[in-house]
Amino acid sequence: MSDRSPSAATPENDPVSHDLFGALPDPQVQTPRPAEQPAVPGSRRAARAAASSPSTPAASDEGTGTPAERHDETHSTLEALFRHEAEPPVAPKRKKRRGCLVALLVVFVLVAGAAGGGLWVWNAYGDNISEVMGWGPSKDYEAGQATGNALVTINKGDGGHQVSEALYRAGVTKTSDVFYTMMVKENIVNTFYPGVYKLQQKMTAAAALKALNDPKNKMQNSAVIPEGYTVAETVERISKSVDVPLADLQAAVQSPADYGVNAPSLEGWLFPALYEFGPGATAKDIVATMVKRTRDSLASAAVPASDEQRVLTIASIIQREARAEADFYKVSRVIQNRLDQGMKLQMDSTAQYGYGELHSGSASTSDEAQTDDNPWNTYVIDGLPKTPIANPGDKAIDAAMHPADGPWLYFVTVNLDTGETVFSTTYAEHEAAVKQWQDWCKANPDSGC
Structure with a gap:
């Protein structure tokens, strides 16, 4: 649902939502010098x-001036x-x-x-x-604070800097640079092997390095696939952590019928999850495992076999549009209400997918993507797109089957940092919410609007 300016929109051609996946230096207050001093102090x-x-007074000169x-x-x-x-x-x-x-x-x-x-x-x-x-809080956790579990993915070619970032994102280390800083300071040279590692949260940098070098913590032939990935992203991710060539995986996803899927592509059918494949697993074995996991999720949500493709398509839009899981069921209701009333869905995520800019880094859809005539662009076509646009998880599939009760026809995320989303029933309400989003974007120009 578009977050673009509502000025060109009408209730008949209204923007609905959009794909939302996707420091300033402090000014120094300076006291001017007397007029005879041409230089600006502090510049x-x-x-x-x-x-x-040589004529500049030294810092040790006695209180002159x-x-x-x-x-x-x-x-x-x-x-x-x-x-x-x-x-x-x-x-x-x-x-x-x-x-x-x-x-x-x-x-x-x-x-x-x-x-x-x-x-x-x-x-x-x-x-x-x-x-x-050396004052202030430590950038490292204290020994003995480690707790819980964390999964860290190391990709082929990752060095100390990339691993340091991955540890921080997984909640293992306290700051994004403490691990890399430790390696540089202590002149540590380490080889990092691709794969998924089982660590703990709140570990010291030294403990994290030791854990990464312990073979017991490395899951063999493993990969973590995030929710909302496309087929292309999924096979690329697998190839970086599993010893299977990317070309083999790309070939393995070309024939959905090989896995009992009656659809134009496997988009939406490669379930996002943590996988540990058996030794010697081929590209087709890997794809078959992921398709089976999707069928398990569909069965858990009580999706009829004849309705699987439709549900996965709706779930994929929910996965890409909603910023928080709490909003999944409301977004599902907006989709259903618009379909019931014969309205175009006008979801930016579908337009971006069809035009190839799903991961452009911007929440807004370009004019070219929004007007391009392709079977995924729900600004142009009626009903659902030709296929799913991403791989949805369990929650999105469940939301597609069980939309919340409500009259909403529109929604827009008004704060991309917090994910705050406003759901509206009338177009006038939606216009006001879009204005709220535009004001937030003006105040936060570097936030990906």
């Missing part, structure tokens, strides 16, 4: 000039200390310069605090000071 140019000019001038000079000096620039300041090379600067900074903070300026210094540079001095 990069001023800092470099201060470092290279007005209080405002001393404040500006202090600001410029601290900016130069904490700034990471490609060009180093021109200054005599001395041993242990960093240690001297740190010592000077600590002394300055103490003196400035006594003089009433400590609060300003801390507000402006507290984070930098804490980082240099």
Whole structure:
């Protein structure tokens, strides 16, 4: 359902939803120098000039100048200390310069605090000071905090940086860089083998490395397939963690009839889950296992055999459109209500799939995708798309079979960070919700709108 501007839409051609899968530097308040000083205090140019000019007063000069001038000079000096620039300041090379600067900074903070300026210094540079001095909360978990289970997928070619990110996303480590930082600091060279690893949450970086190197924690011939993946993404994901060539997997999904599926493609039939395939499993064995898992889910939701393709198609739209599982059943009701009333579904996820921009990184649909005449674009066709548009999970399949009760015909996610979604019955209500989304996008220009 489109989140685009409602100005061009009418109740007969209304936008309904869209696919929603898909820092600013703090300004420094600077006190200007007197008119005879051309350089701006705290600027990069001023800092470099201060470092290279022999006439610039040193930081150790006794309290010369007005209080405002001393404040500006202090600001410029601290900016130069904490700034990471490609060009180093021109200054005599001395041993242990960093240690001297740190010592000077600590002394300055103490003196400035006594003089009433400590609060300003801390507000402006507290984070930098804490980082240099090693203060503040640890970026690593403490030993003994590990609990629960976590699955970590390592793909072919992953190095320390990628593994560090994967550990953090799985909840294993406290920060995204602590694992990689540990490896660099301790000069650790490690070979990471692709596959799925069973670890715990809240592990120390050192414990996580030890666990990854323990063969007992590696699931053999395993892969984790996320919900909402397409067939193309699924086979690529499997090839990265299972020792089966991508070309073999791509060939294995070309004939749905080989697996008893009466459909144009296997889109929607490769169930998203954790798999551990037997030794020597072929590409067709892998695909057959995934199709069987889909049939198990359909049976659990009491889907009649004659209705499997329709339910999977609706479930795939729910999977791609809803931001939170709590909204799955409402989105299902919107789809059903629109079908019952003979309205076009107008789901952006279907238009994006048909045009090949399902993973473009934008929540909004391009004009080209929205107007392209293809059998998946529900802005153009009536009813459901030709096939599912992704592989739905258990919850989406259940929602397709059991939509919530309600009169809704529209929905739009008004906050892409929280997933807050507004469901509406009238077009006027939907227009107001779309305006709310547009305002949020203006306030958050880098959020993928």
